[in-house]
Amino acid sequence: MRRRGITRIHHGGSLRFHPRCYYRPDDDLPTETWPAMIARVTDLHGRITGVHRTWLDPDGFDRVRLGKAPIDTPRRAMGDLLGNAVRLGVVDDVLAAGEGIETMLSLRDVLPTMPMAAALSANHLSAMLLPSSLRRLYIARDSDAAGDTVQAILTHRAEDAGIEAIPLSPRLGDFNEDLHIFGPEALQAALRFQLAPEDVVRFLHSSRAAAQ
Secondary structure (H helix, E strand, C coil), X not given: CHHHCCCCCCCCCCEEEEEEEEECCCCCCCCEEEEEEEEEEECCCCCEEEEEEEEECCCCCCCCCCCECCCCCCEEEEECCCCCEEEECCCCCEEXXXXXXXXXXXXXXXXXXXXXXXXXXXXXXXXXXXXXXXXXXXEECCCCHHHHHHHHHHHHHHHHCCCEEEEECXXXXXXHHHHHHHCHHHHHHHHHCCCCHHHHHHHHHHHHHHHC
16 A cells, blocks of 8 residues: 555554465465455445455565566455445545546545545446435545446436535546655645535644644
């Protein structure tokens, strides 16, 4: 995470590390073991519905694989994912939701008190269930065609439920790229102009005060 620019990992207990997590290449090959980041997927009531695994390279980080293991599918999920998410913090009236775990951890690096959720894919993000207490949803979109589609679908669903939907757009491909390339201060400055004014005071100013 640090090599990807994420220096403050505010995951709220949703992530674990396993030094020898099973990986089966296919039915005809023996099971392997690799170190892995394990993420719990939960429903709106906090019940575990699935698990997401990211196998890691024991030899370290490189810019090609970004620390993922040199295997065919270094990311796999199992369980009931549709509508559910990896949750970073406890949601009340405001939530930021996006696709990848690293994307949302990058936002949590600079907005550590804002509740967030990683739906793990564009399709799952567009179908994510929204809490009844929610009043404002930030859609942390990736900068691609799938991100455009997700933003449109999720905005429509939120507005139908009486929830204000606000897109958060990265300068590069996603917010982890922004954090890694430009740094936390530049990311905070960019978010200042995308957050609702009251959330700048509530989340962005409080994160700066906590860091000082």
